[in-house]
Amino acid sequence: MENERKLTIARAMAEATAQEMRIDPSVFVMGEDIAELGGVFGNTRGLLEEFGKERVRDTPISETGFIGAAVGAAQDGMKPVVELMFVDFFGVCFDAIYNLMAKNTYFSGGKFNVPMVLMTSTGGGYSDAGQHSQCLYGSFAHLPGMKVVSPSNAYDAKGLMTAALRDPNPVIYMYHKGLQGMGWLGTEAGAIVHVPEESYEVEIGKAAIAREGRDVTIVSIAQGVHHGLKAADKLAEQGISAEVVDLRSLVPLDRDTIRASVAKTGRLIVVDEDYHSYGVSGEIIATVTESNMADLKAAPKRIAYPDVPIPFARVMEQHCLPNADKIVAAARDLCGAPVPA
Amino acid sequence: MAARKPKASNVSADELTQFYRDMLLIRRFEEKAGQLYGMGLIGGFCHLYIGQEAVVVGLEAATEEGDKRITSYRDHGHMLACGMDPNGVMAELTGRIGGYSKGKGGSMHMFSAEKHFYGGHGIVGAQVPIGAGLAFADKYKDNGRVTFTYFGDGAANQGQVYETFNMAALWDLPVVFVIENNQYAMGTAMKRSTSTPDIYTRGEAFGIPGEAVDGMDVLAVKAAGEKAVAHCRAGKGPYILEVKTYRYRGHSMSDPAKYRTREEVQKMREERDPIDHVRDLLLTGKHATEDDLKAIDKEIKAIVNASADFSRESPEPPVDELYTDIYAEVS
Ligand SMILES: Cc1ncc(C[n+]2csc(CCOP(=O)(O)OP(=O)(O)O)c2C)c(N)n1
Ligand SMILES: [Mg+2]
Numbered sequence: 001m002e003n004e005r006k007l008t009i010a011r012a013m014a015e016a017t018a019q020e021m022r023i024d025p026s027v028f029v030m031g032e033d034i035a036e037l038g039g040v041f042g043n044t045r046g047l048l049e050e051f052g053k054e055r056v057r058d059t060p061i062s063e064t065g066f067i068g069a070a071v072g073a074a075q076d077g078m079k080p081v082v083e084l085m086f087v088d089f090f091g092v093c094f095d096a097i098y099n100l101m102a103k104n105t106y107f108s109g110g111k112f113n114v115p116m117v118l119m120t121s122t123g124g125g126y127s128d129a130g131q132h133s134q135c136l137y138g139s140f141a142h143l144p145g146m147k148v149v150s151p152s153n154a155y156d157a158k159g160l161m162t163a164a165l166r167d168p169n170p171v172i173y174m175y176h177k178g179l180q181g182m183g184w185l186g187t188e189a190g191a192i193v194h195v196p197e198e199s200y201e202v203e204i205g206k207a208a209i210a211r212e213g214r215d216v217t218i219v220s221i222a223q224g225v226h227h228g229l230k231a232a233d234k235l236a237e238q239g240i241s242a243e244v245v246d247l248r249s250l251v252p253l254d255r256d257t258i259r260a261s262v263a264k265t266g267r268l269i270v271v272d273e274d275y276h277s278y279g280v281s282g283e284i285i286a287t288v289t290e291s292n293m294a295d296l297k298a299a300p301k302r303i304a305y306p307d308v309p310i311p312f313a314r315v316m317e318q319h320c321l322p323n324a325d326k327i328v329a330a331a332r333d334l335c336g337a338p339v340p341a
Numbered sequence: 342m343a344a345r346k347p348k349a350s351n352v353s354a355d356e357l358t359q360f361y362r363d364m365l366l367i368r369r370f371e372e373k374a375g376q377l378y379g380m381g382l383i384g385g386f387c388h389l390y391i392g393q394e395a396v397v398v399g400l401e402a403a404t405e406e407g408d409k410r411i412t413s414y415r416d417h418g419h420m421l422a423c424g425m426d427p428n429g430v431m432a433e434l435t436g437r438i439g440g441y442s443k444g445k446g447g448s449m450h451m452f453s454a455e456k457h458f459y460g461g462h463g464i465v466g467a468q469v470p471i472g473a474g475l476a477f478a479d480k481y482k483d484n485g486r487v488t489f490t491y492f493g494d495g496a497a498n499q500g501q502v503y504e505t506f507n508m509a510a511l512w513d514l515p516v517v518f519v520i521e522n523n524q525y526a527m528g529t530a531m532k533r534s535t536s537t538p539d540i541y542t543r544g545e546a547f548g549i550p551g552e553a554v555d556g557m558d559v560l561a562v563k564a565a566g567e568k569a570v571a572h573c574r575a576g577k578g579p580y581i582l583e584v585k586t587y588r589y590r591g592h593s594m595s596d597p598a599k600y601r602t603r604e605e606v607q608k609m610r611e612e613r614d615p616i617d618h619v620r621d622l623l624l625t626g627k628h629a630t631e632d633d634l635k636a637i638d639k640e641i642k643a644i645v646n647a648s649a650d651f652s653r654e655s656p657e658p659p660v661d662e663l664y665t666d667i668y669a670e671v672s
Pocket of ligand 1: 063085463464492493494523525527592
């Protein structure tokens, strides 16, 4: 519809948070430059104005301190939404995340829940080098005790945020910088979609079929979904019908949807902007090969970031990143079509 | 600026001229980097040092050959001040093979073994323990060297800074902790993030002496630097200098600049500019004429333009470079 309201992921995240804050006084937001500035990536804009400094607070640059404090507050009946500005900075504060946030429910024998949302930006493509451009999906998804989500569009962004805020568990909410709709980071039109005004949830742990197809399954998350959709358009022109699976959640992982799609197409490509080895792409392939090898008509392929620190120079970085052309070439290869020279 | 009395006792006319030259080089280099960024030749975030020039120039004047330095991502000024090649720095900003890190590091990640510059670090506060480690190695080798470890007012709230303070004091490490207090950490004014008005006083809890320094006055900075270095070289352990300074530009090139007023910035530029300060000292002290200074301006402009040319002419790195330097060669 023409005059449907469209939002960016950043605004959808802020809207979901605001709506939940209106009905749940235990929700509060903290992080670096999230209040007065509204977040470096815009996802907390407007919250300070509506909810005030007590509930929307800027923190010092003390990630171990404020993420650890959020764990304490969560165990004491609050619902913190905390931001780690870039996922790359997790190294400073990972103990608070994976040893405390992720394990205190288990180690307390279920006496304490840790209901909190840790938002963090991911992704590169704009020459910010290897301490500001990583995705690290696999690093977080590897460790038990926390859920991990990452939206590809604003509709899912709002629904996943609402679901995360209502979940009694810690949720890592990873948002890709290239999809935030911040002009200076480039804009992915496909991420800016209609978002209903009212509050709703997108179930954590449920993948979506972003596009149906018959010949090959492209599995991805966040920015990779858009590469997959663009590749599917090009492939359609060449007579190859590609199905695109948007994982939306990495933990829990919707293995059934992946398996069902590959059972239908017989071919699998995983697109992952995280490092190639020991990561999400290997997990998706194992999900299929562990259960239905017989359905595979060809060995699966993965298009992932090479195992190198992300370089600054644009030529080198762009060479490494997944893109639609790489997916098209892989799909043609899998489907037995000759790759044009 | 004229209100400030020249108290040029610790410098000669030549040295004063050199300060002018060194600070101007940083200023013009950064202005050029800002232009190249605007033209799309520099990507990512680019953090300019404009306004803070006196800090690094004053402290470099207190160093001896072999002393070390390490800092954050706001590092262009430090590299120029310690004598690194402007061409290599600018070419790294444009991601070219002729850059200090062959285009792999960019603005935030450069190093020079020759000039004892240990980076360029993107994670706030991460350089502080590394600085202590450099000082540890020097003390172990008993070579009399001192390490200058620079970090910001925002970084001063990272826990690792205080772990480092404790060890540096415990082990009497020859390290000068330089807190470049430019009053803001991205969009956060220091008073909104920091419990103490003077950060250097935090050293007291660890037994580390420190002081606040006027960072817009290169002579004051040099004098404080000399005192700190003498303390370290005498084997008395670390020293803290909280240098009060100001950044004129945004945090990086993509700064919405909503957290302070235009007037605040304007006032600093007009009343406290560190380069105008030295310029006035040179002219009122009759150490230089307007023409002398014009000649220097011209010289600096030529150096900066040459670096910009080099940064455009140097080729982009070949894709093979991606796979080199990940691991050191096993010999
Ligand atoms: C661990 C970590 N947290 C947050 C950031 C994002 N960040 C980059 S610079 C900066 C502000 C640092 O301010 P300050 O230490 O005062 O240095 P200045 O930029 O003023 O030179 C922040 C929050 C980061 N790079 N690393
Ligand atoms: Mg600062």
